[in-house]
Amino acid sequence: MKKILFSLLLTLATVQLFAQDNGVEMADKLRSDGKIYVVVLCIVIILFGLLAYLFSIDKRLKKIEKENFPKN
Amino acid sequence: MNKVWWKILGSVLVIYTAIAGLLLGVPRLPILNESIRNLYFHVPMWFAMIVLFSISVFYSVKSLSSKSEIDDIKAVESVNAGIIFGLLGLVTGAIWAKYTWGQFWSFDPKQNFAAISVLLYFAYLILRNAIDEEQKRAKISAIYNIFAFPMMVVLLFVLPRLKDSLHPGNGGNPGFNSYDLDSRMRMVFYPACLGWILIGYWVYTIRFRIRSIEVKQQAN
Numbered sequence: 001m002k003k004i005l006f007s008l009l010l011t012l013a014t015v016q017l018f019a020q021d022n023g024v025e026m027a028d029k030l031r032s033d034g035k036i037y038v039v040v041l042c043i044v045i046i047l048f049g050l051l052a053y054l055f056s057i058d059k060r061l062k063k064i065e066k067e068n069f070p071k072n
Numbered sequence: 073m074n075k076v077w078w079k080i081l082g083s084v085l086v087i088y089t090a091i092a093g094l095l096l097g098v099p100r101l102p103i104l105n106e107s108i109r110n111l112y113f114h115v116p117m118w119f120a121m122i123v124l125f126s127i128s129v130f131y132s133v134k135s136l137s138s139k140s141e142i143d144d145i146k147a148v149e150s151v152n153a154g155i156i157f158g159l160l161g162l163v164t165g166a167i168w169a170k171y172t173w174g175q176f177w178s179f180d181p182k183q184n185f186a187a188i189s190v191l192l193y194f195a196y197l198i199l200r201n202a203i204d205e206e207q208k209r210a211k212i213s214a215i216y217n218i219f220a221f222p223m224m225v226v227l228l229f230v231l232p233r234l235k236d237s238l239h240p241g242n243g244g245n246p247g248f249n250s251y252d253l254d255s256r257m258r259m260v261f262y263p264a265c266l267g268w269i270l271i272g273y274w275v276y277t278i279r280f281r282i283r284s285i286e287v288k289q290q291a292n
Contacts, residue, residue: 036094043090051083054274058079061281068285 079274085267089113092260099254103172110168111257112264117161118186118228119265120272124154125193127276129221132214144210145283147217148200151193153276157268158190173238182239185227192220192227 093112101108128150135143165183166176177183199216203209232242 040091040094043094044087047083047087047090051086051271054271054278055079055083057278058274061278064285065281068288 078270082267082270082274085263086271089116089260089264089267093264096260097256099257107168107171108257110164112260114161114164114168115261116265116268117157117164120268121154121157121161122224122228123269124150124157124272124276125221125224127273128154129217132217135210136214139207139210141206141210141287142284144214145287146280147214148197149279149283150276151196151217153272153279155190155193155197156275157272158186158193162186162190169238178238180239181235181237182228182232182242185231189224189227192224196220 089112093109098106098108128147131143131147131150134140135147162183165186169178169180169183170176173180196213196216200209200213203212232239235242
């Protein structure tokens with residue numbers, strides 16, 4: 001049991017070596033593939049912002065509609 | 073159509089397009105390279121524009137028989153929303169052309185005719201503004217719109233095919249679907265078209281609702 005645990009510990013210790021050259025954790029996913037994820041993130045944020053803005057306009061308009069067309 | 077589900081659907085589809093359109097695999101083609109992904113963003117603009125102009129011509133025909141002001145407002149506001157998408161399509165097309173055909177504007181038949189068809193609808197809006205009397209304005213602009221719509225269709229889909237054009241699907245060039253719109257791209261392209269059409273329709277409904285409140289307040 002001790003042997004297995006010890007070998008497991010050693011294997012886990014080597015995982016870090018495979019993951020990184022210098023062992024420092026970085027947000028590498030975001031920098032892989034020529035940093036395309038950064039662009040995706042920006043576009044998604046812009047779209048989110050614009051669409052949320054559109055929803056808020058819609059909401060305000062609904063309020064004004066209620067004042068102007070009380071029947072509906 | 074005052075429900076919220078289709079607005080959320082449109083938003084989700086457009087955001088999905090941005091993520092999947094940039095990250096999923098695409099065919100490796102010379103000249104186009106990664107710019108093939110523009111298909112997900114440039115082409116849906118035109119689809120959204122055509123849907124909005126179709127809505128406009130539908131309400132123009134309807135307003136001729138119903139003579140209702142609401143139908144007239146629907147016709148003009150869908151043109152207003154459609155023109156935004158047409159201009160975005162022209163600008164994105166010019167940028168794409170710069171990096172694949174070499175120039176922003178190479179006076180390609182497709183580019184020229186697309187610009188003319190947008191101008192046709194500018195003329196529609198100018199015509200409306202030139203007439204003060206409401207009944208007359210509704211009637212004349214509805215008739216103009218009924219002529220402008222088939223002209224737009226001919227300019228965008230018929231005439232460029234008869235000339236030598238660099239644009240895919242025209243002048244002997246095969247369309248995208250014949251050689252590279254593979255199943256991976258379809259997974260993004262069709263949702264993109266639907267998403268942008270829904271967003272365009274949403275913008276039109278917002279414009280229409282604002283306009284009908286303005287009309288009501290002027291009447292009071």
